[in-house]
Structure formats: structure tokens, C-alpha cells
Amino acid sequence: MSDAPKPDAGTVDRFRTVMLPHLDAAYGYARWLTRDPVQAQDVAQEAMLRALRYFHAFRGEDAKPWLLRIVRNTWLDLARRHAAEKVPLEEIEDRAGDGLDPEQSALAGDRRRQIAAALAALPAEAREVLVLREIEDLSYKRIAVVLDLPIGTVMSRLARAREKLAAGLRGHLERRGHGLPDM
Amino acid sequence: MDCPTCEAMVGAYVDGELSVAESAEFERALEACPDCRRRLEETRMVSGLLRDLPADPAPDLLRAKVERELRAIAGRPRPYPRQHLRWMATAASLIVALGIGWTGATLVSQSGRETDALMAGYLRIAMSDHPVEVASSDRHTVKPWFAGRIDYAPPVHDLTTAGFPLVGGRLDIVDGRKVAVMVYRRNRHWIALTAWPATSAGDAAASVAQRDGFALGDWRHGGFELRAVGDLAPADMKSFVTALDRAVDSDR
Numbered sequence: 001m002s003d004a005p006k007p008d009a010g011t012v013d014r015f016r017t018v019m020l021p022h023l024d025a026a027y028g029y030a031r032w033l034t035r036d037p038v039q040a041q042d043v044a045q046e047a048m049l050r051a052l053r054y055f056h057a058f059r060g061e062d063a064k065p066w067l068l069r070i071v072r073n074t075w076l077d078l079a080r081r082h083a084a085e086k087v088p089l090e091e092i093e094d095r096a097g098d099g100l101d102p103e104q105s106a107l108a109g110d111r112r113r114q115i116a117a118a119l120a121a122l123p124a125e126a127r128e129v130l131v132l133r134e135i136e137d138l139s140y141k142r143i144a145v146v147l148d149l150p151i152g153t154v155m156s157r158l159a160r161a162r163e164k165l166a167a168g169l170r171g172h173l174e175r176r177g178h179g180l181p182d183m
Numbered sequence: 184m185d186c187p188t189c190e191a192m193v194g195a196y197v198d199g200e201l202s203v204a205e206s207a208e209f210e211r212a213l214e215a216c217p218d219c220r221r222r223l224e225e226t227r228m229v230s231g232l233l234r235d236l237p238a239d240p241a242p243d244l245l246r247a248k249v250e251r252e253l254r255a256i257a258g259r260p261r262p263y264p265r266q267h268l269r270w271m272a273t274a275a276s277l278i279v280a281l282g283i284g285w286t287g288a289t290l291v292s293q294s295g296r297e298t299d300a301l302m303a304g305y306l307r308i309a310m311s312d313h314p315v316e317v318a319s320s321d322r323h324t325v326k327p328w329f330a331g332r333i334d335y336a337p338p339v340h341d342l343t344t345a346g347f348p349l350v351g352g353r354l355d356i357v358d359g360r361k362v363a364v365m366v367y368r369r370n371r372h373w374i375a376l377t378a379w380p381a382t383s384a385g386d387a388a389a390s391v392a393q394r395d396g397f398a399l400g401d402w403r404h405g406g407f408e409l410r411a412v413g414d415l416a417p418a419d420m421k422s423f424v425t426a427l428d429r430a431v432d433s434d435r
Binding site for chain 2: 012016023028036037038041044049052115139155158166169
């Protein structure tokens with residue numbers, strides 16, 4: 001980290017052009033990882049700064065997965081730091097539902113809210129692969145870069161995550177007495 | 184194609200990750216496999232539902248913070264007027280967003296103008312390189328600074344022990360009146376506490392509202408109307424309120 005050259009004005013300009021357009025994606029991914037709008041802003045901001053620090057190592061490959069991978073690492077470090085401060089990881093992990101601001105989702109329909117809640121309730125491993133695929137619309141290859149996994153593992157994780165979400169939704173909707181006909 | 188293969192291909196088929204030949208092969212296999220047809224329907228439905236979720240773009244405050252860091256790192260002379268305009272635009276758009284979306288907050292029902300002023304004041308602090316006019320964590324420095332600048336002695340307390348170190352103080356205008364603003368930090372978050380003498384008697388318990396990653400506290404304690412704005416979680420805002428009330432009480 002310390003051997004990274006200090007970014008100059010030209011580097012910052014290039015960074016602005018290449019990485020800044022992906023700030024929405026960085027925040028969106030962080031939002032689903034942390035399930036908390038305040039923490040998500042911290043993670044996204046810290047990730048942007050790290051990305052700038054390491055920008056000299058960016059070789060003009062695909063910018064979005066490169067940035068999202070940094071977002072993910074930043075989030076993992078934050079979670080670890082919380083663990084070191086004796087906040088058990090489950091506490092960070094188990095705040096499902098918390099992440100969904102009920103007022104914010106009031107604009108969206110009841111059904112959308114349930115889907116968001118079902119997604120938020122999934123374990124991180126399942127949640128993030130679904131977010132990268134369905135919300136950030138990344139190909140398997142790009143997801144593999146973000147998660148640092150072989151494509152085959154991405155595929156099997158995605159399949160499992162979809163099954164989990166479908167099961168969660170079935171439970172959710174059935175409890176409310178309007179099940180999905182085809183699920 | 185045997186079913187485990189077919190099953191493994193459902194996701195890749197929906198995701199457009201199969202070659203033309205593989206897709207054709209999969210479609211043929213599908214005809215003979217009702218289980219995989221059901222699986223395909225389910226995968227499509229899950230995918231459709233997730234894609235239907237509303238987009239959640241980066242908040243303006245985050246964008247402004249990142250911009251500020253980039254400018255600072257680039258080490259450019261700061262283009263004051265333009266930058267100022269941009270902040271004002273950000274502040275204005277945030278205020279509009281907050282104002283429209285705000286439900287259940289007592290602040291708006293009391294006075295939308297007051298909330299606007301507090302939010303704008305908060306943004307000036309959070310985005311400025313000089314968030315305070317008197318910078319000190321020592322209340323005996325900050326409190327006297329207000330003397331002669333404002334017609335009341337605001338409650339100034341360092342709350343470091345509760346995790347909210349005092350950064351300093353500044354003046355602002357709310358509803359045409361000069362008010363004292365005490366600025367605190369919580370890690371990298373700012374809290375702006377605005378205080379002015381209460382006109383009604385007694386304490387009023389704090390209501391804490393949240394919107395777009397901001398928390399707003401609104402209460403009356405120790406003879407002051409108190410409004411706190413910060414980009415932090417509502418639970419942290421509640422701890423801040425408790426810590427401040429305790430400090431005010433121990434001072435009486």
C-alpha cells in the first residue's frame with residue numbers, strides 16, 4: 001500500500017473518467033452487502049479511495065468488475081474490523097430486513113418490498129451473486145472476477161442462490177395468502 | 184442429455200451464457216424433462232422479479248464526498264465559485280429529495296423551511312474544508328467564542344467519552360435568526376447540533392427520523408430547542424441525544 005505512487009492530477013482525471021461512472025454500481029453492491037444505507041456509503045467511499053490508490057495497477061481491463069472487487073474487499077475488511085472490535089460477525093450478518101428502509105420501499109409495491117426482503121434475508125454468499133447477476137447485470141466471467149472464483153463455481157453458487165430465493169419467496173407469499181401460481 | 188446436465192444448464196440458458204449450439208441442445212432436452220421446465224420457469228421468474236427492483240443510485244452526499252476527496256488528492260487550486268455553485272445544487276437537490284420524501288418527521292410538519300435550513304447547514308459542514316469557525320474539542324474555548332456573536336449561551340459539551348468528540352462551533356441562520364451550531368464527529372460522520380432557547384416550557388422527548396442515510400433528531404431539553412442532523416444510523420443519533428441530555432443535566 002505504501003509503495004503505491006501518490007496519484008497526480010492526471011491520474012485523478014483518468015480515474016474520474018474510467019471509475020467514477022461506476023459509483024452507482026459500487027454503492028448499489030455495497031448497499032446489498034451491508035444492508036445498511038449508512039454503512040454502504042462508508043464502504044463505497046473507502047472503496048473509491050482504495051481504487052484510486054491502486055489505480056496505477058489498473059491495466060485498462062474491464063473497470064466495473066475491477067471496482068466491485070475492491071468494494072467487496074473493503075466490505076470484508078470492515079466486517080473483520082468489526083469482529084476485532086468484538087462485535088460478532090453474526091451481528092453484522094444477521095441484520096436482515098434492517099437494510100430495507102420501509103419508508104423508501106413504500107413507493108415500490110408490496111410485492112417488490114417482499115422480494116427485496118427475501119433477497120436481504122439470504123446469506124451473503126447467495127445474496128451477492130444474485131445482486132451481481134440480476135441487479136448489476138454482470139456476465140459470469142465478470143462475476144468470476146469480482147468474487148475471484150472459477151466460472152463453474154459462480155454457476156453453481158448462482159443456481160443455489162436462485163433456489164434459496166425462490167424457496168424464501170414461496171414461504172413469504174404463501175404466508176400472506178397469495179402464492180405465486182408457478183412456483 | 185441426461186437430467187443433471189440439463190439441470191445445470193438452466194441458469195446458463197436464462198442468463199444467455201450458452202452458445203447457440205448448446206441452447207438448441209438444451210431446448211431439445213427440455214421437451215423430455217418436465218422437472219427442468221419447471222426449474223426454467225422458476226429461474227425466469229426469480230430473475231424477472233429481481234430485475235424489477237427499483238434502482239438505488241449513489242446518494243448525492245456520497246458523490247459530493249468522493250468529489251471532494253478527488254479534488255483534494257489532485258491538489259488543484261480550488262475553483263471556489265463553481266464549486267460553491269455545485270454544492271448548492273447538490274444541497275438543493277438533496278433538500279428537494281428529502282422534503283418530498285419525508286414522512287413521519289415532525290420537523291416537516293412543524294416547518295419545512297426549518298428542515299431546509301438545517302439540512303443546508305449540515306451540508307455546508309459536511310462538504311466544507313472548514314466545517315467550523317472555532318475549532319476545538321474544549322468547551323471552554325468553544326463556549327466563550329459564542330459570547331458577543333449570539334444573544335444566548337448555547338449548551339456546549341464535549342461528548343468524547345460517549346464516542347462523539349466535539350469538533351467546534353459555528354453560526355448559522357435558521358428562520359431568519361442567528362443560531363449556534365455545535366459540530367461533532369462520529370468516526371468519519373459529522374453531526375451538526377443546532378440549539379436555540381426554547382419558548383415552551385418543559386422537555387420534549389427526541390423524535391429521530393431517517394431518510395437516505397441521514398438521521399434527524401428533534402427535541403427540547405434543558406431550556407433549549409435542539410435539532411441534530413447527521414449522516415449516521417438512527418441508533419447512533421439516539422445515543423447522541425442521550426449523551427447530550429446527560430451532559431446538559433450534569434451541568435445544571
